[in-house]
Amino acid sequence: MEIVTKTQRFRLSYEGLFLKNEKRFITDDKRKKMEKRKTLELRKKYINPSLRLSYKEPVKIVRGFLQYLYDEKGKKYLDARNNVPHVGHCHPKVIQAAQRQLCVLNSNTRYLHDNLVLYAEKLSSKMPEPLKICTLVNSGSEANDLALRMAWAYTKEKDIIVIDQAYHGNLSSLIDISPYKFNGKGGKGAPPHVHKVDTPDGYRGKYRYRDSLSGKKYAEQIRTVIKQMHREGKGLAAFISESLMGCAGQVIFPEGFLSHAYHHVRNAGGICISDEVQIGFGRVGSHFWGFETQEVVPDIVTLGKPIGNGFPLAAVITKPEIAAAFDNGMEYFNTFGGNPVSCAVGIAVLEVIQEEDLMGNAQRTGMYFKKKLEKLKNKYPLIGDVRGKGLFLGVELVSNKEALTPAIKQADYIVERMKEEGILISTDGRFQNVLKIKPPLVFTQDDVDFFVSALDKVLAEDKASPV
């Protein structure tokens, strides 16, 4: 595969510039010379302890460029973990868009501004009809909360159906609808208006990969839940789900799951919210949005993380009739949402995805990556499952392939060892035994080779063995 693609051409031009000056770029920030020990000490003193640091020995990152992060000693890490710097850390075009607009104006949506409307037009053009009314906010959490408010206003009902192990954000209303949180440590279970259905997990769930009807069967549970709700006199406002599940452990829905689910939800008068915060913007390779892989059109779509390549930006996109129902006299104002700087950044991100064909790269590099991981699966019994679409991949580790016993310690060990090898990944899923791979979309086949050879090496070590 030696064809130089659009993606590679762009990358080479940026990267060349950076690598030529790498030493200077890593060390030139003379203002910041605090020792790591001191940073950690101040962190313990002043920062909310609920904000966790990654790794046993935390990493201090001082610089980022495209798919690389650099620590305070200049050690370079291949970033296979962060889906927020979607088009690459510190992408020159995105930086420039922010820098320029910062000098000109940063105000709010109570005045007219071209950036807001041009961005909304551009974003809407990526959505299927009739999704075209945009609200710009500052985080995926704000987006999901607003989606709930819209669903409540439109349906005049309160109840929400969610998928087990889903995570939809850090706000109180979203902890309420996130089984990953309310059934996790410190959680208090589901509130009365929230109803959970099983994760449609073809590897570990009730219906497995070999069952060609599993999508329909998993969706059937939504119908059962609705019946039960109705018996209790409750009405359905919305069904919310990611289209490929992140925190649940990179779960890929079986074919037909969302179309059957949406059918049952709409039959009961509910609306369908697609949370694309983790997986939108071409990451899945074959499509721009995750929901498109399931051939459905949601009523509300929420966007976040990659949308601004790290700039605090997120969005809710819905149909005109839902926006109209929400416009019931109560003004919605979001102080920073839709400001000219955020919108300039959002526009730049969309342009870069297209110019550098990053969706195509996600598809090509993702397929190459998955194949190589599948080879490792045949080599190491620890790997129970390799799954994913595009550059959204999961490797589930088990210590027993029949019992599917989660290999939790081994997963931890591998993440730490990969860090030593200069590669950042994380774990997730109900048992934290799934290696989560979701790099910036500028990831290359060379990066894949480097990643896979390091993983191969680590998997061969004693502590990564199934027993």
Added chain:
Amino acid sequence: MEIVTKTQRFRLSYEGLFLKNEKRFITDDKRKKMEKRKTLELRKKYINPSLRLSYKEPVKIVRGFLQYLYDEKGKKYLDARNNVPHVGHCHPKVIQAAQRQLCVLNSNTRYLHDNLVLYAEKLSSKMPEPLKICTLVNSGSEANDLALRMAWAYTKEKDIIVIDQAYHGNLSSLIDISPYKFNGKGGKGAPPHVHKVDTPDGYRGKYRYRDSLSGKKYAEQIRTVIKQMHREGKGLAAFISESLMGCAGQVIFPEGFLSHAYHHVRNAGGICISDEVQIGFGRVGSHFWGFETQEVVPDIVTLGKPIGNGFPLAAVITKPEIAAAFDNGMEYFNTFGGNPVSCAVGIAVLEVIQEEDLMGNAQRTGMYFKKKLEKLKNKYPLIGDVRGKGLFLGVELVSNKEALTPAIKQADYIVERMKEEGILISTDGRFQNVLKIKPPLVFTQDDVDFFVSALDKVLAEDKASPV
């Protein structure tokens, strides 16, 4: 008053540069040449209609600099309305801080970074003991929601006491605690866990300015509400309030209100949350924080709007024991919160406030402003009340000084006419009859003179008369 202050020196140097090149600065953005009509058309097509535009004929703003905004035709407006661009629109030092960090790294709090801890240390140093544990988020709304989550986790109770007409944010949990919203258009009233007490409004409320015990008397209602809650078997989690109320119509609490209120709340095991989103960072002139004017120390303080001069940034600051109670096993992660760019901006804003003595300027210019408004009050019967602290001022308009009949139409007329005169202000309060003045803190005495002479002119017009 011809002494050149620190504030003026800085302002003159920046402004000189800008004004010298003003024409170029206004017109040089050649990429954006969309006609206003077209911008409005796209806005109607793609933007959530709940986001309201100001003014009968919306204003299109294309550029901002310090206390000025400029429309697409180059018309200059004195901005007496926007408290978000706290140190001035497009302040050179704040822009530079963002621009520099954007080129280096924008990542998340799962890695160590100096900006996060340095900013938290700096922000904490502005707070009284024992307020020192910071969580950085993306908006005042996110901050207030997190404050509620902390209060619920710490007290293990659910109920919240709020002040009538308060507004605490646009999230579902915050609409629930904002009488300004839940009792306003499209609102559904208070949910069962929310209890409202009267606005301590010395002009229009139950106890008036002349009553030297009114602070204590207003606070007494909190005790009554708590008793009623206890009879119903409910437990108090928190009392949340601004320290000077914004949306309620620039209401200044009578002396002793918050100290009595906090006393009753703490006696009942509740915690006290101070929402400084609108009024923090030296705006009140005499103190850095609004709660200091009431001589109290809250348990949680929330910060937003001015904190990043328009950059999406906000914070929650609390005591170690509340942070510890919140750290119950459930990780709190905020994707964009506390990223190195936001923190660089936050540090720059704090530095500018200090370097340019903007708190001192708020005090001096605010007093000068208030005196001039009081003179207008003696001249025009329409002005019922002039109130405020520093550069947080309100002018309440009434058509009858005895009956306090809200002069709503006149307030609308004045806001529109002031726009024609090149000055941006807004209205607020229960009846939208309070002129709200909260300019960037770089506002000068010349700006005050310009503002007051324009208001004088407009007040003399027929449509601004009490009848």
